[in-house]
Amino acid sequence: MLKVLIIDDEVWMRRGIRSMLESTIYEISDIQEAGNADEALQKIQKSEFDILFVDIRMPGLDGLSFIEAATTLLPMAGFIIVSGYNDFEYAKRAIHLHVVDYLLKPVVKKDLLDAFHKAVRERKQDFVQPNDADQTLMVNAMKEKLVVDLIEGRNDVTRNLSRSLQTDLEKCRFACVSFRVQNSESIMNGKGISEITLIYYIMSNFMSDLFGDVLQGIVFQHQGVLHAILYNNNLQEDVMATQINDYVERVLQWVKRLKFFHVRCSISSIHEQPTGLGLCYQEAMHALTYSIFMPNALQTVYQSSMEQEGHVGYSLELEKDLYNQVVLSSLSGITETISQMMEKAFATVRTSKSLRQLLDMCWLLGERWLIEAAEHTPLPISYRDFQTNPMKYDDLEHMRRELVKHFYTVSLAINKKTNTDGKNAVSEMIEYIQNHYNENLSLTQLAAQLHMNAAYLSDLFKEITGVGFVTYVTSIRMNKACDYLKHREIKINQIAALVGFEDERYFSTVFKKTFGMTPREYRNQ
Template sequence: MMIKIFLVEDEIAIRKGIKNSIDWGKEGYEFVGEAGDGELAYPMILKTKPDILITDIKMPFMDGLQLSKLVRKELPATKILILSGYDEFEYAKEAIKLQVAEYLLKPISSAKLLDVLAQVKEVIRQEQEEKELIKKYREDMKENRELEKERFLNQIIAQNLSLAQILETGESLGMDLSAPLYNILLLKITENGGKQETYAEIESALDTLSGVFSFRRGVDEWLFLLTADDAEKMERRIESCRKAVRQITEKTDPPVEYFGALGNPVERLREIKNSLKEAEKKFAFQYFKKWNQILEIPVRDVGSSENPQTEKNENEELLISSVQVDKLNHKIIENFIHTGLRREVSNFVDDYFMSLGEKSVQSLMFRQYVAMDFYLAAVAFLERLGFSSKELVERCGDLKEMEQVIQTIEQTKEYIKKVLDATLECRESVSRKRYSDLLKEAVSYIEHHYEEEDISLNQVAASVNISPSHFSTIFSKEMGETFIEYLTNVRMERAKQLLRSSTMKTAEIAYAVGYKDAHYFSYLFKKVQKCTPREFRTQV
């Protein structure tokens, strides 16, 4: 670690003497600049950002104390050493107020200066280590927090929690979920080099909006829970979200496209599931419609419709009219088979038929054509994956049997849903096999490198040739715990072995399992094991 040094001294002989009497590079320092007074030095210091400033106290134009005040304000991490020919109380008192690292009397030998610099260098090293530790701790906590939020969302949707539990858990995650009105926004953006950075920026922007809470949903999808006091404020909240997403995606380089869908507003937290269901219906239109928009049905006062059936028909007409029918083609089916999710199958097929128009699907011949289009696309895709068409025949029958099972529109839709579900299940089995092999490699890498303090999710993801965000999601989903939780458990198990079988000190064990800071190791050990390392050793 090269420490940058800047020297300010008005007496040229002293300045040159200090500069030339020390082999800075050999001692682990980089001499980045010098000046004869504070006024000349200040802009140079702002540019070079030294770790240590050595300054005389009595200088023309701007003295060392004035310079120190300015540097302390702009570069608070810079350590200041004051040189003075005056052993006066007032100077020393002022220096203490400025929290200077040392107040040294001139003349000073190079040996004495190096001794003081070594002490300051050690302080800087400790501070940097502490800063890195805090950064790593925050990153770990953020990853665990995202998983906690994802689990919390799933519990709300599954209606596994009481209202009191939802509010209490939400509060522990920094969410005030008490509100008269709720809505769901689903969001997805196109793949590009900075996809996850774009998501992070969108999440940050929407999280700063009052009453908007973010949840990760799978690898490349986000869910935002919107709360508001009434329908008018909900409309404003939605518009704020739309504006934030548009502004962020427009300025990205390379550019990205987004697609979003809103649910219907609901009055109870336990009804969020219904809002999500409506959002997912509209979200399936990502395969049909142009992107760079957030689909919604106009927000109305909850329960204000006098005729629910009329409202339903109006909503359906809105969705039908919004689809660009002339762009519906075989590519839409192929795109869904390649990228769609099994949970989206039902909504996708319903929306697909809606887009074809009621008159078209009344024709049995037309329905046969549509069903055959899906069937042949599925067969072609499965063959590319290495499956035989026999897989599809076993689950859905062959083309000869198709006519018998598509006598009505609903039968046709159910048949196509069955074909798609079987196809996506095969696709998922291939992915699971790939992920299984990938995770075995990742786990092996962790087992061989857990003792390295700087092992990170990014490092492990790189070892298996996958993006960190994708790896994080896969790891959490397949392993049932986050990367950090798994790594911590591996380290704690090894630590327990050493506590049982060796006489190593706690600090030595901490270092052996990847922690430089023994206090942090003890904190984590107690968090996982419910006892300190010393107590554990006593028990065994």
């Protein structure tokens, strides 16, 4: 018999969750309610609960802070967040707290019951076999490695994979669906690759939960993309195709409800036998690459025409024009010429191969021009950071912006304008930092705004200012903090927020490291 606690400051929400739980397959002995976190803490000190539904924003202590406190009293309990806020920072913190699920209001009954049932199952597993979770992770990691080995051509792992999946791969049908996070440019500029990795982590958990007796699968990351190899040894091909479409639709609907990120996906054909598994993967990757040409399409189904032979359209006149614009360091001229080159390239051939051809040619051009200029000037070799993998781009517009940035950085080196332009860029950075020191500052984001390579700009900033970017930002924040500390009416936690720190303890640590005393000691001296 289960005991449930619902914590939400809205009475109608608590009543709604209570009503939905009446349809659960599990027996509940008691459902209690709390209007805020303090009231809930009092209840869990008097009684033990199995599953807790928690709102995030409530008067007083917020929901995530409550969970941190409650886990010490209820180490075996399952926590489900029900919130009207889709801020990804909340989701990240919830993952670190091992929250079972994160539901957005208005809550769909099916989603709530699915989350509740999942919490019950996980609680039983933790109670009966505390090491099962670790063992499952190890088994899944082994399966993922075997799948990657097979798609990369190692056919000798077939027997081990069959044993791991407990099925005869020779009798199986396979398909692959692949997902790529969209808006990767803004995510990378804002929070870095770890944010995308975390999104894939959340997605893989959900996608794995959808597998069952009818459609089985393995979810894994490879080449910066999240894949699901789907398989079955009993279904007819048409029935399996229907199951695959249903699976993809459920994933896309789930992503749509979450709202804080977007994806595009591809679906392979259905193939048989172990060799078919590799073909599925290749087809899904070709289709996902081809989807760059269709930015508004949520899913792309593989077609053989996506791999047709042919070469991109190319013009030596445009190449000469681009070189002239690079020599002139004309950002507008480079932008216009790149747009013309892309239009010419894809006028007749639009395939995944043509995308790579154009990127390879642009990489070679940049390398050639930099090498030719090397005897005259030391170079910030930016072309090594240039991505020739089409999968790294959201769409053609994203690719165009990166090509412009690439050739503009090359132009700075070729024209020996690095020092002048670099000093201007650093001056702009310093002015921006002084005006925005209380915001989340990122060198990658500033480099993108200045159309410069981040690594090169970092070295240039240190060369001109004498300190690194992070050290400089910290010094500005600490000096501003000293000014604020002179005003005793401003609390220290408020000062921390005013100078860009979310955590008061971390602010105090940095302050003491900088000045040899805590903010409070500084204020009282």
